[in-house]
Amino acid sequence: MSRTVRLRGVGPAQAGGAEEGVERVPATLLTGFLGSGKTTLLNHLLSHPEMADTAVVINEFGDVAIDHLLVESAIENAVVLQSGCICCTVRGDLVDTLTDLLAKRASGALPFFSRIAIETTGLADPASIVQLFVAEPLVAKRFRLRAVVTTVDAVNGAGQLDAFAEAGRQVALADLLVVTKSDIAEPGTAAALVDRLSRLNPGASVLAIEQGRLSPDALFGAVPDTLETGGAVGAWLKADAFEPADVGGAGSGRSAHGNDIRAFALETSRSISAQGLKRWLGSILSLRGAALLRMKGLVKVEGLDGPIVLHAVQHVLHPPLRLARWPTADATTKLVFITNGLPAAGLLASFEAFCQEDRAGGDD
Known part of the structure; x- marks a missing residue:
């Protein structure tokens, strides 16, 4: 049994939670450094029938949304945010997109969806997007962040963690870490990376996959339910x-x-x-x-x-x-x-x- 408690004055970004009686749409944030296999994983997930009611928001940095072309499923519910990184220049566009998706679902302009998947660019800092689900009233009242899923390349991941602060932050914020390309990594490399990831973020589950193959059941089963939905403490x-x-x-x-x-x-x-x-x-x-x-x-x-x-x-x-x-x-x-x-x-x-x-x- 639990209830929400307000602690006033704790910080600059308290949004106030969900509207009473309104079921918030769960959102999964898919992040990971450049070339770590996010789109391959997303495409494979969306090939499963149980993901047919998933709306997809894709962030492509540049003028041509190549990632959008690679996502073959759920195209009717796919939205592309272009010419900017989702964590900064188009953050306001993400708010507009999420609220617009709900409006179109209500009007019948889009097929019904029960959850949302958001893919970021490889250079995105997921912290600002996580904060958006808490601090932005238009989002916090109608959506809840189900999980942050971070892909890490077994071949290049260790070097990226050494060289790029963004890679470390993406790992630190994850509820689930998905190690990709373990089938083509040198013997022992993937195991060493899994050990390092477990030291960086002991609270996250770690899964090693090959060629992006991960079922929705395996993905969501590896992430504990949130406390507000009855998860165990x-x-x-x-x-x-x-x-x-x-x-x-x-x-x-x-x-x-x-x-x-x-x-x-x-x-x-x-x-x-x-x-x-x-x-x-x-x-x-x-x-x-x-x-x-x-x-x-x-x-x-x-x-x-x-x-x-x-x-x-x-x-x-x-x-x-x-x-x-x-x-x-x-x-x-x-x-x-x-x-x-x-x-x-x-x-x-x-x-x-x-x-x-x-x-x-x-x-x-």
């Missing part, structure tokens, strides 16, 4: 997959060589007031949000029988949930982070500092 958080941060030493959890992206978990038995939590979130999201690639967690709040569930991507906090009871025997705060150069010791110290705040003023 443990499967969503995956706290056990994250190594505890060594806050006393120089290290800050697990990292992959060649970049500053680190994944770690923090745990504390201390509780925090609702006001202190609001202030802490406001502080880290506004001051260090750019380095906070992703945060998930259960927080022990004074006076509540269950935890507050948090999920943030950079500067944007998803609407927090209040659980009626703790899903685990130990009622302790557990937070998992994927950061870019953000030290674990500082995060834990800041949280505990707000736990000690004078709470005499109460909540705003």
